[in-house]
Amino acid sequence: MAKVFCIANQKGGVGKTTTAVNLAAGLAKIGQRVLLVDLDPQGNATMGAGVDKRTLALSVYDVLLESASVAEAAVRSEQCGFSVLGANRELSGAEIELVTLERRTERLKAALAQADRDFDFVLIDCPPSLSMLTLNGLCAAHGVIVPMQCEYFALEGLTDLVNTIKQVHANMNPDLQIIGLLRVMFDPRTTLQQQVSDQLKEHFGDKVFNSVIPRNVRLAEAPSYGLPGVVFDPSAKGSKAFIEFAQEMVQRIKKM
Numbered sequence: 001m002a003k004v005f006c007i008a009n010q011k012g013g014v015g016k017t018t019t020a021v022n023l024a025a026g027l028a029k030i031g032q033r034v035l036l037v038d039l040d041p042q043g044n045a046t047m048g049a050g051v052d053k054r055t056l057a058l059s060v061y062d063v064l065l066e067s068a069s070v071a072e073a074a075v076r077s078e079q080c081g082f083s084v085l086g087a088n089r090e091l092s093g094a095e096i097e098l099v100t101l102e103r104r105t106e107r108l109k110a111a112l113a114q115a116d117r118d119f120d121f122v123l124i125d126c127p128p129s130l131s132m133l134t135l136n137g138l139c140a141a142h143g144v145i146v147p148m149q150c151e152y153f154a155l156e157g158l159t160d161l162v163n164t165i166k167q168v169h170a171n172m173n174p175d176l177q178i179i180g181l182l183r184v185m186f187d188p189r190t191t192l193q194q195q196v197s198d199q200l201k202e203h204f205g206d207k208v209f210n211s212v213i214p215r216n217v218r219l220a221e222a223p224s225y226g227l228p229g230v231v232f233d234p235s236a237k238g239s240k241a242f243i244e245f246a247q248e249m250v251q252r253i254k255k256m
Helices: 016-029 044-048 060-064 090-099 107-114 132-140 152-171 191-207 217-225 237-255
Strands: 003-007 034-038 075-077 082-085 121-125 143-148 178-186 208-214
Touching: 003 016, 003 132, 016 034, 016 044, 016 082, 016 121, 016 143, 016 178, 016 217, 016 237, 034 044, 044 217, 060 090, 060 107, 090 132, 107 132, 121 132, 132 152, 143 152, 152 178, 152 191, 178 191, 178 237, 191 208, 208 237, 217 237
Parallel strands: 003 121, 003 143, 034 082, 034 121, 143 178, 178 208
Antiparallel strands: 075 082
């Protein structure tokens, strides 16, 4: 049975897509069967996983409108070793179209249930707003991975996200929980980042992943080559950190 996780944070620019594509690549490298679902109309995760969003015959848009299955719409990224259910501009229209449809927040969940045996992990890259698309992701997921920078405003955004997850848990998806907080773009030389990191560990305890993703130029360069950092430069500090994170994820799931 596939474990389904949302990569979510209502604050933009915190490394959600970088986390999604590199965790997918890291899990694939350690032998897991992975599906990456891009729920952001910008399609950055699609492009970052080596799939050209402009040439997609079918996308997550078709899956949400039930005109295609996950098996039909998913594309294999051979370079990266995992499958991608891609997104492009068409997805912007889904937001409006879903409002009038039945089971509008549960369409992704139903679609993924049909592909349950094909994957070990399904990772959903959510847009940075609480939209119908994000709700579909949260309703489909067993848990949420929250990438966050160790900065003051990130703590404020985290409070909003925790409240959202509680509401979805209470009203739509009783299985939903925060799996863990991932510290990204971390610079240990900065006193403030170290302080915020300590606060996170104090507040959330073992919900904070042991793995820390450092600020890393090679991770930032990788999307321009259409690859995750883990594939683009496996020897980079950031890439190694994501492999460690993938291993930690597998261990954490075994304990759940």
